[in-house]
Amino acid sequence: MNVVQKTPGAQEAGNPLQTLEKFGQSPWLDFIQRSFVQNGSLAGLVEKDRLKGVTSNPAIFEKAMGHGTDYDDQFKALASKGNATASDIYETMAIDDIREATGVLKPVWDETKGLDGYVSLEVSPYLGMRTDETIAEAKRLWKTVDRPNLMVKIPGTEPGVPAVRAAIADGINVNVTLLFSLDAYKKVLEAYISGLEERHGKGLDISHIASVASFFVSRIDGLIDKKIDDRLAKNDPESAALKAVRGKVAIANAKMAYQHYLEVSRSERWQTLLKAKANPQRLLWASTGTKDKAYSDVLYVEELIGADTVNTMPPATMDAFRDHGMARNSLTEDIEGAKHVLAEADRLGLDLPGVTSKLVADGVSAFADSFDQLLGAVAAKQVALAGARLNSAKISLPSDLDEAVKASLDAWRKDGTVRRIWERDASVWTGKDEADWLIWLDIIDERISHIDELTSFQREVKERGFSDILLLGMGGSSLGPEVLAETFGKRGGYPTLHVLDSTDPQQVKAFENKVDLASTLFIVSSKSGGTLEPNILKAYFFEAARRAVGDDKVGSHFVAVTDPGSHMEEVAKSDRFWKIFHGQKQIGGRYSVLSNFGLVPAAAMGLDLHEFLESGQRMAYACGSGTPPLQNPGVQLGTVLGVAAKHGRDKVTIVASPAIYDLGAWLEQLMAESTGKNGLGLIPIDGETLAPPEHYGHDRVFAYLRLSDAPDAAQDKAIEVLQQAGHPVVSITIGSPVQIVQEFFRWEFATAVAGAIIGINAFDQPDVEASKIETRKLTDAYSKSGSLPQETPFGRDGDFSFFADPTNAKALDGSSLNAVLKSQFGRVKAGDYVALLAYIQRDTETRQWIQTARLAIRDAKKVATAAEFGPRFLHSTGQAYKGGPASGVFLQITADDVADLSVPGEKYSFGVVKAAQARGDFDVLAERGRRALRVHIHGNLAAGLERLGQAIASEAAA
Incomplete structure (x- = not known):
């Protein structure tokens, strides 16, 4: 826009924009940009053109914020904090602009006693069809901006109309947008009057409330004229009549809306409100830029001039009208002609009601699209400014x-x-209970707000001089802490974190030997508190620690992380644990790493929790x-x-x-x-x-x-x-x-x-529970009889026994190790995966062995391979193996234990539990119709694995 700086108080003779005031119309500008306000351009328009208001929309802000440099300094300041979403950044900058613009226009507001001088800010376009949310948003913006000459823009949709009424009754200035039809305008004017009456009936002041009804113009001609042009191109017999109404329907429609305004303004109902000093809800002509080059570029200004109206013009239209516009009292001219145009449009089947309905729907969608573009541009810039952080x-x-x-x-x-x-809309998934499991979305902010509890614990751990931390858990309780332990290692001045998630007796004993029991902090981590593995690990190490430090001190070496009211909480209280940290019941285990299940071990091992969580906050807000x-x-x-x-x-x-x-x-x-x-x-x-x-x-x-x-x-x-x-x-x-x-x-x-x-519920795990049930059946059977139920292999080969359900056994040759593996790998097809499920100690040697075996299969069969250790995978990939696609081919590996460990207070041992878990897992795989083979190694494990590995490599390639 061309701005000429003038001496304050001076007026330009013959300026058509100034002339509008003589006819009772206020020129507003449909544009806002920070530099435009700050460099005095907006103030210049107020002075030179008698500009009386400003409107904004997402498209305007998108151009200003996303592609210019006006906002870079503030953008960098906001983005550097890392705790703001794209919408937070947009709103902060937009509100600053709105406040600054309201300051420029405040003298106009004062001069006109609150009739003019407004700056409009839109509620989120995403709320165009949601009444209650629109009301809440209007109230929030009104309170946040805190300027008397703010107007909150609310769409005049069916759901928007009651929001308009509620906002007016609450004392909020409202710019009602997206009005195209006379019927819609009538409802909006009624909402305004009803809102004033409600407020006045409560004895509240209504003299400070202002509203405009934004009636869109040129877009109507855009669609109507296209219909006309399409028919003219086909030599429609009504060509002459069609040409006669081309470019006239929008203005005729607007004139009828103005006639309704005049009629209502004369009503006794309005006169009553007028005596209470109510302001009129003026019609604001919007979309007044000319789209069709065949028309005058000031058509929708010159033909819509009248008392108690506003015309909000884009910069180009304002420049054009200032240059060559002609002002006259045009709104009340030839009303009969306007009625004739609308009657002809109806007779010719141009379907004005259908056009306006489409424009409302398109408008809601277009505003949302513009807001997407705006927030997308802000988000892209936010990412760029964040850099490597x-x-x-x-x-x-x-x-x-x-x-x-x-x-x-x-x-x-x-x-x-x-x-x-x-x-928290469950219908995003299956519409069941998903909404109950989304607390993890906000867990970083929640934990930051309670970080003192964790940092205090961290200081105490350091002060007590523990040498080691041994976390006892499974699945979500152990895998996140394991990542932290493996990634960060030992931190200066803090104990070393170890994570045990196995029932293999050799592995349990290895971890016992790895730590100094007398100077170890044990973290027993179990969400439900009823999971088998953490309970028996707790029982074992509580007894071992008791022997090392004595009855009086043992509880002070233990910390529990568990959900409120769980069995583990009862145990922890009974055994006088040093501390009990609660998880969130409505966060599933696998989503719990950023809750206390991950943060308690992170604190104990000495991670900088502020840095850690604030870094995570950046990603959470980026995903907002x-x-x-x-x-x-x-x-x-x-x-x-x-x-x-x-x-x-x-x-x-x-x-x-x-x-x-x-x-x-x-x-x-x-x-x-x-x-x-x-x-x-x-x-x-x-x-x-x-x-x-x-x-x-x-x-x-x-x-x-x-x-x-x-x-x-x-x-x-x-x-x-x-x-x-x-x-x-x-x-x-x-x-x-x-x-x-x-x-x-x-x-x-x-x-x-x-x-x-x-198309699934992402927050349940039905098949994990199935394995637990089968395991429980077997451990219960052992407790009653002293042995696990007898099982018979379908084949043997020296130190190897082979097991399968009857269906799988029929497909497998159990005559030798090589034969059974050959028949199992022979069932692998393109698109399958092969999973090795080893219920043996997980150490350096066995991890190397399983890796070598899986790569031999991958390279021979050209299929994906998984290499897993039981029972830890039962709480991990075990769900997908049983409940996911039926494309898995499974080789379960079990072995005799060299030695076993008793579980204090139970008849079964760790070896029995591991065996029950392996068998329960295998039974569910079979029940699900999976291609599953179990190979059991008797005697020396190392020798058995060596021969098994050779056979796998040989037969996979066969």
Whole structure:
């Protein structure tokens, strides 16, 4: 806009914009931008043109904030804090602009005694069809901006009308937008009057309340004229009549709205309010820029001039009218002619009611689209300014998958699904109990607000001089802390964190020997408090610690992390544990790493909790409800995973930099338990060394978690080759080890998104419970009889016995180890995966063995492989193996225990529990119709594994 600086108080003779005032019309500007306000341009228009108001909308702010530099300083300040969403940043900057503009226009407000001088700010366009939320938003914005010459824009939709009435009754100035039809305007004017009457009836002042009804003009002609042009192109017999109304319907429609205003203003009802000093709700002509070049560029200004009206003009239209506009009292001219135009439009079937209905729907959608673009631009800028402090992601997909992912992201945008997740809308998934399991969305903020409890505990742990921490847990209670232990190691001045999640007696004994019992802090971690493994581990180590420190001190070496009211809480109180930390009942175990289940061990091992949580907060806010899908890191990742699974790419292959390798074990549980059910889901593949592209089928998605300050050149190259070969790759760059916390939240959010796309409840785990039930049956049987139920192998070969249910046994040759493996691997097809499930001690040697065996299968069969140790995988990938896609081929490995350990207070031992878990797991696999074989090793484990490994390599390649 061209602004001429003038001496204060001077007026320009013959300025058409100033002339509007003589006819009772106020010119407002449909534009706002920070520099425009700050450099005096807005004040210049007030002085030069007698400008009397300003309107804004998302499209205007998007251009100003997303693509200019006006906001960079404030943007950097807000983004640097890391605790603001894109919508928070937008609103903070927008409100600052609105307040500054209201300051410029306050003298106009004073001069006109509150009739003019307003600046409009819109409620969230996402609320266009939601009454209660619109009312709440209007009240919040009114209170936040706190300026008497603010107008809150509320759409004049059917749900918006009662919101208008409520806002007026509450004393809020309202700009009612998106009005196209006379019927809609009548309802809005009634809402205004009713709101004033309600307020006046309570004895409250109404003299300070102002409102405008924004009646849109040019968009009506845009659609009507197109209909006319289409018919003219077909030589319609009514061509002459059609030409006669072209370009006239919108103005005629507006004149009829003004006639209704005049009629109501003369009513006794309005006169009563007028005596109470009520302000009129003026008609504001909106969308007054001319779209059709065949018309005058000031058409929708010159033809709509009249008393008690406003015309809000875009800058170009205001410049044009100032230059060559002609003002006259046009609104009341030729009313009969206007009626004739509308009658002709009706007779000719131009369907003005249908056009206005479409424009309202399109307007609501367009405003939401503009807001998406605005918030998307803000989010993109926020990411750019955050730099390496926010983990980044690059996605490379084959064209067909790329198109499907983009379509899904756009569908989520149009449906507002991200906002629905944050609103706890269970229908995003299956409409069952999902809303009850979403507390994890806010857990970082909640824990930051209670961080003193954890930092106090941290100081006390250091002061007491513990040498070690031994965490006893399973699944969600252990895998997150294990990531922290493996990633951060020992912290100066703090004890070393160890995590035990096994019932293997050799492994339990190895951990006992690893720590100094007299100077160890034991963290017993169990959400439900009733899970078998943490309870028997607690029983064992409580007794061992008692022997080391005595009855009086043993409880002071124990801390419990458990849900309120659980069995473990009762045990902890009874045994006088040092501390009890509560979890959140409505956070599932696999989503609990950012709750006390992850933070208590993090505190004890000496992590900087402020740094840790504030880093996580950056990702949580980046995934917030105000960040559109295309810019939302959690939605982007989840959409790739979910859409890929529906396209047959359900093997999520996790590749992590060596320094953060253990993150894959946590991701396995998160994805498998959340999505692997109802025959659907993601199959996570962790720790499978990368190979050339030809080793992989078309069922993979590769997720590369790259630590930027400790990259692995070989991994980088292998991923690059896979990407070039057309495999789908999501490459996530993690700025520093502490920023793995951001991946905890990103992947939790992404997994929830993937579950929604796949079409399952992402928060239950029915098949994990099935294994627990079978295990309990077997341990109960042992307690009663002193032995587990007898089982008979279907084949033997020296130190090996083979087990399977009757159906599987028929398909397997049990005559020898090689024969049974050959027949089992012979059942592997393209798109399958092979899982090795080893119920043996998990140590350096056995982990190397299982890795060698799985790669031999992968390279021979060109299928995905999983290498898991029981029973820990039962609370992780076990859910997907039983409830997910029926594409798994399973080889369970069990062995005789060299030695066993008793469980204090129980008849069964750790060896019995492990055996019961293995058998319960296998029974459920069989019940689910999985292709499952169990090989049991008798005697020397090392020798048995060596021979088994040789046979696996040989027969997989056969």
